[in-house]
Amino acid sequence: MDFISTYRTAFIAALEAGAAILEVYNSNEFNVTRKSDDTPVTLADMKSHQIIHSLLESTNIPVLSEEDSPEHQKKIKTEGKYWLIDPLDGTREFISRNGEFTVNIALVENKQPVFGIIYIPCNNLLFAGAKNQGAYMWEEIAPGNAPSVSFFMSNKIKLPLSKSNDVLTVVASKSHLSPETIDFIKSIDQKFKPVQILQSGSSIKFCKIATGEADLYPRMDSIMEWDTAAGQAIIEAAGGCVLTWPDGDTLRCIHTDFRNPNFLAVAPGRECKQFFP
Numbered sequence: 446m447d448f449i450s451t452y453r454t455a456f457i458a459a460l461e462a463g464a465a466i467l468e469v470y471n472s473n474e475f476n477v478t479r480k481s482d483d484t485p486v487t488l489a490d491m492k493s494h495q496i497i498h499s500l501l502e503s504t505n506i507p508v509l510s511e512e513d514s515p516e517h518q519k520k521i522k523t524e525g526k527y528w529l530i531d532p533l534d535g536t537r538e539f540i541s542r543n544g545e546f547t548v549n550i551a552l553v554e555n556k557q558p559v560f561g562i563i564y565i566p567c568n569n570l571l572f573a574g575a576k577n578q579g580a581y582m583w584e585e586i587a588p589g590n591a592p593s594v595s596f597f598m599s600n601k602i603k604l605p606l607s608k609s610n611d612v613l614t615v616v617a618s619k620s621h622l623s624p625e626t627i628d629f630i631k632s633i634d635q636k637f638k639p640v641q642i643l644q645s646g647s648s649i650k651f652c653k654i655a656t657g658e659a660d661l662y663p664r665m666d667s668i669m670e671w672d673t674a675a676g677q678a679i680i681e682a683a684g685g686c687v688l689t690w691p692d693g694d695t696l697r698c699i700h701t702d703f704r705n706p707n708f709l710a711v712a713p714g715r716e717c718k719q720f721f722p
């Protein structure tokens with residue numbers, strides 16, 4: 446549990462970024478523009494990016510953000526340790542005002558996420574986990590100034606939570622559901638009836654796997670390493686796995702264009718192999 450004090454700056458950054466995001470969310474000034482890959486970006490993405498960057502720079506560990514320029518991203522040495530951040534994951538959900546967006550901060554070491562934070566500012570929910578140190582969630586964590594380390598220690602809820610039923614629950618994207626993901630869900634439905642399907646935006650899907658609220662998160666289209674690193678660290682710390690599909694290797698941050706292959710995340714306590722060919 447030392448990670449709460451070790452990575453205190455990341456906790457502070459996530460909550461301060463959450464406050465800046467909500468300030469934009471509660472205004473009508475989103476300033477939506479399109480990036481070169483045609484994905485949307487808002488004033489909230491950029492404010493969050495600046496806050497997290499400036500706070501994490503004090504750790505003397507390089508910072509790589511989704512919103513950095515491609516030139517800056519290429520300069521970061523990904524051989525050692527670096528922060529990998531998505532200042533606002535679920536920009537489409539943000540723009541459509543459904544509240545399903547997150548702040549993601551991961552620490553990557555030797556190509557593997559070893560620590561992750563996901564903050565859901567609209568729900569006051571915070572998730573964090575570190576390799577060999579477990580994963581936890583906190584409720585009623587308001588955006589803004591971070592509570593003390595002792596507050597985090599005494600209010601933590603260990604993940605996974607206990608599960609109340611045997612139905613296999615699959616969680617999938619709300620805004621980007623590829624035909625391959627739909628085919629995978631159909632095949633699971635045939636093999637493991639009854640199957641329940643949930644849809645949610647952003648890294649909230651990883652949080653649902655880490656808590657055990659959902660059992661499977663299939664992603665059969667290629668999302669980026671900043672979309673997955675924090676969630677993977679939390680799921681693995683909780684005892685689950687995030688594996689490439691269909692090979693079944695542990696997902697790693699090894700791609701020069703930061704684009705992940707297809708993957709399947711499996712909740713703690715579920716045997717991963719049964720879902721692979």
Ligand SMILES: Nc1ncnc2c1ncn2[C@@H]1O[C@H](COP(=O)(O)O)[C@@H](OP(=O)(O)O)[C@H]1O
Nearest residue numbers: 533534535536618620621646647667668669672
């Ligand atoms: N085909 C694709 N290629 C790259 N990124 C993708 C993608 N489909 C979805 N994403 C990104 O994945 C993130 C989460 O999406 P989803 O809610 O569908 O899980 C979003 O990140 P951002 O909002 O940070 O840009 C979205 O842009």
Ligand SMILES: [Mg+2]
Nearest residue numbers: 511531533534
């Ligand atoms: Mg983003």
